[in-house]
Amino acid sequence: MNRLDQAVRAFKKGDEAAFDTIYELTRSDVYYTALLIVKDESLAEDILQETYLKMVDNLSTYQERGRFRAWIRTIAKRLAINAYHQQQRDLSVDASQTGENLFGGVEDQAEDRRYLEELFQSLDATEQEIVIRRAVLQEKHRTIAKELDLPIGTVTYKYKRSLEKLREAAAGKEGEET
Amino acid sequence: MRKRLFEQQLRKHADRATPDVREAIRSNPRYQAHIEATRAQRRSLPRRLFGSPKFAVGSMLFAVVLLVVFLAPSPEEERVAASAYFEFNPAIRIDLDEDDRFLGQEGINDDGEAFLDELGPLEDESIEAVIEILLDHAVETGRLSEKNPYLLYDVTGEDDERLDELSRQLEERIPEHVGDRIPDFAMMRGNQHAASDEEREDARHHGIGVMRLRMIETLKDAGAEQSFEELKELSVGELRKLLEDHGIDERPGPPGDMPGGHGP
Incomplete structure (x- = not known):
């Protein structure tokens, strides 16, 4: 049994400290799953919170088969899809918040967020999504191709090219700082 | 190595950038x-x-x-009179008692387990409700979609007459339930009969179910040009088409069995 499964079992039994482990091991899966759908950081943050509350509400129904990460991502995905549809219905939504860049739009950003935002400026929206899915969410190229309706070869090429762009951007930033 | 290191760094930044x-x-x-x-x-x-x-x-x-x-012997295990198998990439089994009441479910490949985990317990539901919950979730999550409109199924058990009736009901109700959402929905009968442990393990190893494994192996035996891995990536509809192209209209059965046969 891995660390995540152990923490889930402990939390089910009421070990509150285990929640920290669950959160730390899954927060980026949840957050970026939501962000890719709603493309709005503050909304993704709300979904992040609601996902864990839904997880708590439904934990008794979770069957321990080492699939917790997939389970919590499904909760996040459903909530994000609902939020996205609500966002589309809401005519007062600011169009700039559903724009091309995944990052940005949130003031008072932490250092890592700012760093990512700056790096990701070198990528277009599809490249950003491919990098998040592959590098952060660790989805397979095949899954990404299916989700984005792109040939698998295109996804592989775009991912490779995007990493090169990001590496160049990171090297440029390091050069600026020194 | 350099690429992997950069990916790790990226992941670390993304993780730390997640709001607390x-x-x-x-x-x-x-x-x-x-x-x-x-x-x-x-x-x-x-x-x-x-x-x-x-x-x-x-x-x-x-x-x-x-x-x-x-x-004591498990009463529930003894009561399983029939099982319905479904494959639409997730491969799952539903067990029924002698009155076709729902007894339990099991994922028979990794996708099937993940699929059932997402649903939570189904134990108190009627068989009709279970089938509808499964189908609705498959459609909602895109596992059944216009691009992947194929559902492979089979029923196993001892009473052939009851199995025919169960099969007839499934073929009637399932397209009715999803047909309006997936206009090209197609339900095909596979062959799960007499699956050995070895076959089950082999199928699981490849991330598919036994019915699909048998389709692929029949195609390989018939001289299909594609590799096993390539065939594995094809949809059920595409596999069925290839089988027809090779002049195999029946349901591929267990190794050594005639195509479509239910074996001894």
């Missing part, structure tokens, strides 16, 4: 209710078991009951 909302979650009444409920459970359990002066007698009785429960 733990305090908001912890202060939410729903979270507190869960903690309170589990604490109450923990508090009450030891008192019931150990607080009583009759603990020794109670625990002995408890042990006897446990022993009886573990040694």
Whole structure:
């Protein structure tokens, strides 16, 4: 049994400290799953919170088969899809918040967020999504191709090219700082 | 190596850039209710078991009951009269009793397990509701879609007459339930009959179910040009088409069996 499964079992039994482990091991899966759908950081943050509350509400129904990460991502995905549809219905939504860049739009950003935002400026929206899915969410190229309706070869090429762009951007930033 | 290192760094930055909302979650009444409920459970359990002066007698009785429960044959296992198998990439099995009432479910490949985990327990549902829940979730999550409109199924059990009736009902109800959402939905009968443990393990190893494995192996035996890996990536509809192209119209059966045969 891995660390995540152990923490889930402990939390089910009421070990509150285990929640920290669950959160730390899954927060980026949840957050970026939501962000890719709603493309709005503050909304993704709300979904992040609601996902864990839904997880708590439904934990008794979770069957321990080492699939917790997939389970919590499904909760996040459903909530994000609902939020996205609500966002589309809401005519007062600011169009700039559903724009091309995944990052940005949130003031008072932490250092890592700012760093990512700056790096990701070198990528277009599809490249950003491919990098998040592959590098952060660790989805397979095949899954990404299916989700984005792109040939698998295109996804592989775009991912490779995007990493090169990001590496160049990171090297440029390091050069600026020194 | 350099690429992998950069990916790791990226992942680390992304992880640290994720907002920390733990305090908001912890202060939410729903979270507190869960903690309170589990604490109450923990508090009450030891008192019931150990607080009583009759603990020794109670625990002995408890042990006897446990022993009886573990040694007795499982009534639920005995009651399984028929099983329905479905493959639409997730591969799952549904068990029914002799009155076609729902008894339980099992994922028979990794995708199938993940799919059922997402649904939670189905035990109290009727068989009609279970089928509808499965189909709705498959459609909602895109596992059944306009691009992947194929459902492979089979029913197994001892009473052929009942299996024919069950199969007829599934073929009638399932397209009715999803047809309006997936206009090209196609349901095809596979062959799960007499699947050996070895076949099941082999199929699982490849991330598919036995019915699909048999289709692929029949195609390979018939001289299909594609590799096993390439065939594995094809949809059920594409596999069926290839089988037809090779002049195989029947349902591929177990190794050594005639195509479509239900074996001995």
